[in-house]
Structure formats: structure tokens, C-alpha cells
Amino acid sequence: MEITRQVNLGMIGGGTVGSGVYHAVQQNADLMAARLGIKINVVKVAVKAFDERRPYPIDPKVMVLDWQEVVNDPNVHIVTELVGGTGIAKTMILAALKLGKPVVTANKALISAHGPELFATAQKYGTNLYYEASVAGGIPIIKVVRESLVGNHFDSIYGIVNGTCNYILTRMKREGADYADVLKDAQRLGYAEAEPSLDVDGHDAAHKTGILASLAHGFWVDHHEIHTEGIRGITKLDIEFAAKLGYTIKLLGIVKRVAPAKATKGKGKRAAGPRIQVSVYPTLVPDSHVIASVNDVFNAVFVRGDIVGDTLYYGRGAGKDATASAVLSDLADAALDLRHDTANRVPPFVAHETKGSVLPIEETVSRYYVRLSVADRAGVIAKVAAILSTAGISIASIIQPEGHEGETVPLILMLHAAPYASLAKALKAIGKLPSVKAEPAMLRVEDFS
Amino acid sequence: MEITRQVNLGMIGGGTVGSGVYHAVQQNADLMAARLGIKINVVKVAVKAFDERRPYPIDPKVMVLDWQEVVNDPNVHIVTELVGGTGIAKTMILAALKLGKPVVTANKALISAHGPELFATAQKYGTNLYYEASVAGGIPIIKVVRESLVGNHFDSIYGIVNGTCNYILTRMKREGADYADVLKDAQRLGYAEAEPSLDVDGHDAAHKTGILASLAHGFWVDHHEIHTEGIRGITKLDIEFAAKLGYTIKLLGIVKRVAPAKATKGKGKRAAGPRIQVSVYPTLVPDSHVIASVNDVFNAVFVRGDIVGDTLYYGRGAGKDATASAVLSDLADAALDLRHDTANRVPPFVAHETKGSVLPIEETVSRYYVRLSVADRAGVIAKVAAILSTAGISIASIIQPEGHEGETVPLILMLHAAPYASLAKALKAIGKLPSVKAEPAMLRVEDFS
Numbered sequence: 001m002e003i004t005r006q007v008n009l010g011m012i013g014g015g016t017v018g019s020g021v022y023h024a025v026q027q028n029a030d031l032m033a034a035r036l037g038i039k040i041n042v043v044k045v046a047v048k049a050f051d052e053r054r055p056y057p058i059d060p061k062v063m064v065l066d067w068q069e070v071v072n073d074p075n076v077h078i079v080t081e082l083v084g085g086t087g088i089a090k091t092m093i094l095a096a097l098k099l100g101k102p103v104v105t106a107n108k109a110l111i112s113a114h115g116p117e118l119f120a121t122a123q124k125y126g127t128n129l130y131y132e133a134s135v136a137g138g139i140p141i142i143k144v145v146r147e148s149l150v151g152n153h154f155d156s157i158y159g160i161v162n163g164t165c166n167y168i169l170t171r172m173k174r175e176g177a178d179y180a181d182v183l184k185d186a187q188r189l190g191y192a193e194a195e196p197s198l199d200v201d202g203h204d205a206a207h208k209t210g211i212l213a214s215l216a217h218g219f220w221v222d223h224h225e226i227h228t229e230g231i232r233g234i235t236k237l238d239i240e241f242a243a244k245l246g247y248t249i250k251l252l253g254i255v256k257r258v259a260p261a262k263a264t265k266g267k268g269k270r271a272a273g274p275r276i277q278v279s280v281y282p283t284l285v286p287d288s289h290v291i292a293s294v295n296d297v298f299n300a301v302f303v304r305g306d307i308v309g310d311t312l313y314y315g316r317g318a319g320k321d322a323t324a325s326a327v328l329s330d331l332a333d334a335a336l337d338l339r340h341d342t343a344n345r346v347p348p349f350v351a352h353e354t355k356g357s358v359l360p361i362e363e364t365v366s367r368y369y370v371r372l373s374v375a376d377r378a379g380v381i382a383k384v385a386a387i388l389s390t391a392g393i394s395i396a397s398i399i400q401p402e403g404h405e406g407e408t409v410p411l412i413l414m415l416h417a418a419p420y421a422s423l424a425k426a427l428k429a430i431g432k433l434p435s436v437k438a439e440p441a442m443l444r445v446e447d448f449s
Numbered sequence: 450m451e452i453t454r455q456v457n458l459g460m461i462g463g464g465t466v467g468s469g470v471y472h473a474v475q476q477n478a479d480l481m482a483a484r485l486g487i488k489i490n491v492v493k494v495a496v497k498a499f500d501e502r503r504p505y506p507i508d509p510k511v512m513v514l515d516w517q518e519v520v521n522d523p524n525v526h527i528v529t530e531l532v533g534g535t536g537i538a539k540t541m542i543l544a545a546l547k548l549g550k551p552v553v554t555a556n557k558a559l560i561s562a563h564g565p566e567l568f569a570t571a572q573k574y575g576t577n578l579y580y581e582a583s584v585a586g587g588i589p590i591i592k593v594v595r596e597s598l599v600g601n602h603f604d605s606i607y608g609i610v611n612g613t614c615n616y617i618l619t620r621m622k623r624e625g626a627d628y629a630d631v632l633k634d635a636q637r638l639g640y641a642e643a644e645p646s647l648d649v650d651g652h653d654a655a656h657k658t659g660i661l662a663s664l665a666h667g668f669w670v671d672h673h674e675i676h677t678e679g680i681r682g683i684t685k686l687d688i689e690f691a692a693k694l695g696y697t698i699k700l701l702g703i704v705k706r707v708a709p710a711k712a713t714k715g716k717g718k719r720a721a722g723p724r725i726q727v728s729v730y731p732t733l734v735p736d737s738h739v740i741a742s743v744n745d746v747f748n749a750v751f752v753r754g755d756i757v758g759d760t761l762y763y764g765r766g767a768g769k770d771a772t773a774s775a776v777l778s779d780l781a782d783a784a785l786d787l788r789h790d791t792a793n794r795v796p797p798f799v800a801h802e803t804k805g806s807v808l809p810i811e812e813t814v815s816r817y818y819v820r821l822s823v824a825d826r827a828g829v830i831a832k833v834a835a836i837l838s839t840a841g842i843s844i845a846s847i848i849q850p851e852g853h854e855g856e857t858v859p860l861i862l863m864l865h866a867a868p869y870a871s872l873a874k875a876l877k878a879i880g881k882l883p884s885v886k887a888e889p890a891m892l893r894v895e896d897f898s
Contacts, residue, residue, distance in 0.1 A: 024756045028600050034667065034801035035599055132597070138757040140597030148581070148589030150484055151477050151777025218483065290763060293742045298759075307473045308587040308764060308774035310747075314739060315760035325757035328600025342789045352483035 010076030014047035020320025023056035106133035130330035138322030152305025163297035201230035209253030218353035227361035273355020459525030463496035469769025472505035555582035561656035579779035587771030601754025612746035650679035658702030667802035722804020
């Protein structure tokens with residue numbers, strides 16, 4: 001394919017993100033042409049319906065209803081898939097790749113679930129698949145991890161990668177409000193879906209965290225192996241107590257390299273490769289840490305490399321415009337790669353680690369915040385302490401809020417680092433104590449050490 | 450040059466940064482080879498002296514004393530210049546480029562002063578010059594601005610790009626300490642040079658800010674055009690008052706796109722191109738803004754693009770290891786470009802804006818914090834207000850700290866936005882008032898709006 005001064009773009013999807021990309025190209029294609037020497041020109045946009053509601057208008061002359069018209073048009077050099085989901089989107093991307101056309105996508109669910117198959121297809125047909133927009137929207141975290149920090153082992157990655165959850169947690173803290181009330185308001189304002197589970201249960205964050213973990217560690221992380229907890233269980237009480245202790249609660253996607261496990265009896269055959277924790281859960285982070293000041297719908301990814309040390313990348317994690325910026329960056333790379341015939345210069349994924357594995361959540365080690373609802377405070381502390389001691393878990397501090405004598409009252413425990421398996425067992429025993437009146441609430445505490 | 454599985458690196462400079470890069474290559478070249486398919490191999494390191502003190506050891510077998518041996522070695526594919534300064538370093542880089550060898554440098558002073566000449570030489574000899582490490586150390590801001598945000602106009606960039614200044618300001622705030630005392634301690638700890646002017650007077654920040662401004666706006670900014678103020682004049686009193694008002698003082702490199710000036714009489718011939726403010730000065734930033742929580746030696750660059758919105762990049766701005774991470778990233782690009790013969794894929798600089806100009810500081814508009822030392826407070830406020838009013842500047846608020854009646858006391862004014870020319874004139878008049886006992890202290894206030 002000869003690309004010199006112009007590249008023709010065929011778009012699939014003309015909804016929120018699609019029209020955002022279309023609009024951004026109209027607005028800044030000349031600027032990009034001045035910088036790159038290649039003008040991006042939209043020749044076709046496949047839409048669900050011509051009169052679909054979209055935030056930016058699309059020229060009716062380029063709209064079509066059949067996505068195959070876009071992919072198969074010999075005049076189309078690059079294809080964007082901005083449809084989303086793991087169904088037809090996969091068919092669309094595979095069709096374009098099989099024609100040797102590079103594809104740019106923002107589809108985190110699809111990459112997370114079917115990345116290796118898509119990458120293999122791109123390679124087989126001598127083209128590339130670009131997905132900067134799939135993680136953390138406008139934050140260029142894919143390129144940062146893959147190119148800018150290529151000289152680093154990734155000791156840890158902590159990401160606020162779901163704007164909906166961060167918005168809800170920010171407002172709960174700021175207003176002392178309940179989860180359910182803020183969620184309702186977020187839905188009204190369009191920051192949360194009517195069916196919010198993809199966001200609030202942590203699944204969207206898990207898709208993104210898995211992609212980052214895979215890129216950072218060189219083996220594809222199956223998204224079923226990612227331990228995922230959402231924010232539904234967070235109460236305003238927890239947010240208040242965390243604040244009193246100097247912490248802010250954030251939903252974090254966490255990727256940590258842990259020391260290789262020692263060979264255990266009977267498992268001698270399995271070569272010990274690098275083990276990484278990959279999980280998503282709400283976490284107490286110290287107010288003094290820069291990630292605690294990432295508020296509202298903003299995303300941020302904290303990356304610790306063995307050479308670079310601590311770094312952080314912050315921006316809008318979603319929305320038509322921020323996502324469009326990431327798509328434009330990929331389009332620039334795709335255009336340059338077409339011009340220079342370098343589709344394999346930076347492949348979509350390099351599986352360079354054959355022995356890596358994901359650490360089961362039971363084996364992960366963390367500090368913990370535990371909130372109990374107790375009837376008889378004086379009596380229960382000794383019993384709780386005994387259970388924890390038996391489990392080998394030390395108590396760092398106990399908070400007993402004032403008031404409410406005789407009633408059921410909260411009791412907060414901050415615990416030193418312990419494996420989750422030990423904690424879970426201890427919590428089960430604690431939950432069975434007669435004076436403990438509700439299931440213990442547990443949150444992990446991260447000090448970034 | 451045939452590069453398949455190995456690229457040979459010749460290094461000039463084996464001091465702090467040089468030995469950091471050498472060490473990082475030893476540590477992670479295998480990892481990079483797994484990711485890139487190309488192994489980086491250090492074949493020669495030119496050092497000042499074999500027994501020079503360096504934080505990491507360098508294999509004596511690769512050390513040489515003559516930098517020309519490195520550049521001229523036909524076995525050397527890529528050259529790093531980690532000597533610094535604008536003297537011999539320039540000769541070294543030009544010599545390598547003229548042999549068609551790509552050069553990786555961390556030299557902000559040199560790029561700032563002689564960028565265009567170096568870039569032209571690279572282009573002429575069909576090679577490239579990489580300088581990720583020259584701005585903000587381990588933060589990959591060059592690649593972010595040039596590649597990840599290529600689809601954006603840059604509305605504004607605010608950078609904490611000098612770790613020494615940020616360290617001093619952080620400690621002044623944290624400890625309520627004086628500038629001179631913290632500087633002395635910073636020098637003792639190695640965070641400031643014995644001759645600190647390059648850092649504390651803002652020149653180092655100006656080099657970096659100029660490079661960012663040039664990349665963002667497509668014309669090379671002459672570093673003499675960058676209005677630069679340092680932090681020597683900041684008192685603990687200013688830091689205290691700023692804190693009371695909800696602000697933190699940070700030394701910011703600022704790049705702002707301003708509305709094109711209207712054609713004025715007699716200047717009709719000059720075509721109105723984009724005008725940008727490029728300056729370095731201490732600034733009051735709201736505590737609620739994420740950049741206010743960038744502390745100690747950390748750097749951060751806040752970038753607002755017209756598509757992506759607000760983004761921020763945070764990390765260590767200096768030091769042997771963070772700088773090495775940026776150099777490794779450039780080495781990876783250089784190695785890939787050699788392998789794919791794509792030295793011009795992303796050129797070191799694209800001068801795409803022929804009509805751009807730097808706004809004189811007098812025309813820049815800002816909000817201001819002014820601290821006066823006054824003898825007779827009741828009398829002086831009316832006079833100061835009258836002077837400001839005549840200059841067309843509105844007062845947002847006045848703070849009159851308690852105590853010290855009859856003595857010389859501070860009086861703080863927060864002013865609404867005004868051109869600097871107007872403010873400077875007003876301050877001159879205010880300074881001449883009999884009850885104003887010292888030259889007015891002025892700091893700009895940035896609300897990121």
C-alpha cells in the first residue's frame with residue numbers, strides 16, 4: 001500500500017466515541033498533517049442508523065449502514081472499530097486484519113478477552129492492531145508501558161482506571177453521602193449506566209488492569225484469573241473512618257511483581273517463573289500519596305519501574321474527546337507504519353515470558369482495614385485479638401468511636417500485612433462471635449512501599 | 450547498517466548519568482532484548498578518568514579516555530552523549546551525526562541552545578537525535594507530547610521541571626523554614642549544587658520549558674525569549690500566606706497558547722500567527738489542584754490539549770536511574786529505527802509553524818499575589834487601591850494579618866487578572882508610597898482555568 005501524503009480512514013461506529021473521533025479528525029487533521037506529513041481523511045463511517053443521536057454530527061455523505069462496506073472498500077487504508085463489546089466487534093476487527101488493514105480500537109473488553117487471537121491474526125496478515133484508547137482513555141499508558149518504560153521491570157502498577165467508580169467515591173467522601181444516593185445521581189448525570197455493574201463491580205477495571213499486566217509482564221493474563229471486587233459494599237462510615245486515619249478509599253487495579261514462590265513438594269515439575277498479583281479492589285491509600293488526590297471522573301496510573309522509580313500518569317479515562325485523543329495517536333502510528341512499511345516495528349503484544357503466572361488472591365499479602373459491628377465492645381476485643389493472633393496477624397491499631405454505649409457500635413481494626421488466606425479465615429471466625437452483629441467489613445490498605 | 454539481533458552502543462560520559470545508563474543496560478538489556486528482539490551491547494565508554502568517582506562501576510575493559518575512539522569505532526552503531534554542557538558535547542554529537550550514527554542525549558542546555566543546528570545535521574546525514582532524557586528525567590514527556598498527544602493543540606503546559614527548586618519549596622512549606630537554610634541543607638544532601646544558580650534562578654527549568662514549548666507549537670523557541678524568574682526571593686512569609694489562602698508555591702515552566710493579537714496600526718505587515726507565552730516563575734497554585742501535591746524532588750508536567758483535556762505526568766526529574774530509564778527508551782527507538790531503516794519516522798523536531806512568536810512578558814495576563822511591608826496600614830490601603838484602580842487592576846481580596854500595631858507589618862493583596870505591564874507600573878508607584886517600607890513582593894497566581 002502506498003501512503004505518502006494522505007491516508008484514508010474507514011470508521012466502524014459513529015456513536016459517542018465514533019463521532020468524537022470523527023470530530024477530532026475534522027478539527028485537527030491539518031495540524032497532524034503538518035506534524036506527520038500525512039493527512040488523515042475519513043472516507044466512510046459505518047453507523048447503526050443515519051439519524052442515531054450523536055454528540056457531534058457526521059457528514060451524511062460518508063455514512064453507510066453496512067460495516068463490511070467500510071472494511072472492504074479498497075480505498076480504505078486504516079479501520080477504526082468503535083462499536084464496543086465482544087460480539088460483532090471481533091468479527092469486524094478480524095475481517096479488516098485479514099485484509100492486511102491495520103485496526104485501531106478502544107475496545108477493552110474485547111482486547112482483554114481475545115487479545116492473543118487478534119494479535120496473532122494481525123501478525124499473520126502482516127499488519128497491526130492498536131489499542132491505546134482501551135485503557136485509561138486519554139492517558140497514553142499503553143505507549144508509556146510498552147515504549148517509554150521498555151527498559152524497566154514493572155515492580156508495581158496501581159491504576160484508578162474506572163471513572164465512574166472514582167466519581168462515586170469522590171462524591172461520597174466530599175459530601176459524606178451514601179453509595180446508593182451518589183450512584184443514583186451519577187446515573188442521572190450520565191456518569192454511570194442504568195445497569196452499572198460493569199463499572200461498579202470492577203469488571204471494566206479488571207479488563208484494563210489485565211491488559212496493563214499482560215503488557216508489563218510479557219504473558220497474557222486471562223481475565224478470569226483477576227480477583228475483582230467492586231465498590232458496592234463501601235459505606236460512608238468506611239470513608240469517614242478512613243479519612244480519620246489519613247486515608248482515602250480508591251478502587252485500584254493492582255499489578256505487583258512478587259518474589260518467585262519456593263518450589264513446594266509435589267510441584268517440583270513446574271518451573272518457578274515470575275508471579276504477579278493482578279487484582280481489582282477498593283483500597284485505603286494514604287492522603288499524602290499523589291494518587292489520593294485523583295478525583296472525580298479522572299483516571300491515573302501509578303507505575304513503579306526498577307530503573308525509573310515512581311511515575312504517575314493522569315487524565316480523563318473516558319469520554320468522547322479524551323478517547324479520541326488516544327485514537328488519533330494510534331492513527332498517527334498506523335499511518336507512519338503504513339508509510340514506512342513497519343507494521344511489526346512495535347507489535348501489539350510480545351509474549352516474552354513463558355513461565356509467568358498469576359498469584360491466587362489467597363496468597364497475596366496486604367495490610368487490612370476491618371470494621372466490625374459489635375454489641376459488647378469491652379468483651380469482644382480480647383476475643384478478636386485472640387483469633388487474629390492465632391492466625392498470625394498483628395493489630396496495628398484499634399479505633400473505638402465514642403458514644404452509643406449498649407448499642408451496636410463500630411469497631412475499627414488496622415492490621416499489619418498478612419496473606420489474604422489467613423485474614424479470610426480469621427474474619428470468618430470473628431464473624432461468628434456472638435457479640436459481632438454483622439459480617440465484618442474488610443478493605444485492603446496500600447502504602448506503596 | 451545491518452541490525453538484526455544486536456546493536457552496539459558507544460557511550461561518551463561515564464559519570465553519574467553515564468554510569469547509571471551503563472548499569473541499567475547491564476541490568477535490563479536481556480529484558481529489553483526479549484521485548485524488542487534486539488540486544489543492546491555496550492562496547493566502549495569514554496570517561497574523564499579511569500578512576501573517576503562514579504555511583505556504579507564500569508567494566509575497565511570498555512573504558513577509553515578519548516571520545517573520538519567511541520564515535521569513530523566502526524563497530525559502534527549508536528552513541529550516547531552524557532557529558533552535559535554546551536561546549537565539547539556539541540562537537541561530540543555533531544561528529545557522531547556526521548558519521549550517520551544516531552545519538553541519544555540528556556543534554557537540555559545544548560538542545561535548548563543549539564537544537565535546530567543539531568536536528569538539521571541529523572537530517573542531513575540521514576540519522577536521528579533522541580533527547581527524551583533532556584526534559585523531566587524519567588517522565589516520558591517528549592514522547593507523550595510528540596507522539597501520544599500528536600492529535601492535540603496544546604492549550605497550556607505547566608511543568609514542575611526542576612527537582613532542586615521543588616525540593617527547596619517543599620521543605621520550606623513543610624518546615625516553615627527560610628530559603629537560605631533549606632538551600633544550605635539541600636547542598637549538604639546533594640540535592641543542590643554548590644553553585645546553585647542554574648537551578649534556583651530558573652535557567653535549567655527554562656531550558657526544559659523551551660524544549661517543550663518548541664515541540665508543542667512547532668517553532669523553535671529561542672531560550673533568550675523565555676522570561677525567567679527563580680525562587681531566591683520566596684520567603685517563608687509568602688509560603689505561609691499562600692497556605693492560608695489555600696495555595697502552594699511552585700516554580701512552574703509555563704507554555705500557554707494565547708489568542709492571536711489583533712493587527713495594530715503600523716504593524717500590518719506582520720502576519721498574525723499563533724502567539725505563546727513561554728515563561729518560568731514561582732506561582733501560587735490551588736492546593737486542590739493535583740500539581741500542588743507534587744512534592745520533594747519529583748517533577749510533573751501538566752498538559753492541556755484541545756482534544757484530550759487535562760493530563761499530568763509525574764516522576765523523578767533527575768538522578769542517574771530515572772534519567773537512565775529515558776535513555777533506554779531512546780535507545781530502544783534508535784535500535785528499532787536502525788533495524789527498520791526509519792531514522793526519519795519521528796524526526797527530532799518538525800518546524801511546522803512559520804508564523805509563531807513568543808509573547809513578551811509585559812503582555813502576559815495573570816492573577817497576582819502582592820505582599821507589601823507597610824507602616825501605616827489604615828492609610829496605605831486607600832492609596833494602593835487608587836493606584837491599582839488607575840492601572841485598571843481589581844483587588845480580589847486583602848489580608849491584614851493581626852498584631853504588630855505601629856510596626857512595619859505585611860499587607861497581602863490578591864489581584865484579579867491583568868497584563869503584567871499594568872501590574873509592573875502599579876507596583877512601581879506603590880513602592881514609592883512613603884508608608885510602603887520595602888519593594889513590593891509579587892507572585893503570580895495560576896488557577897488552571
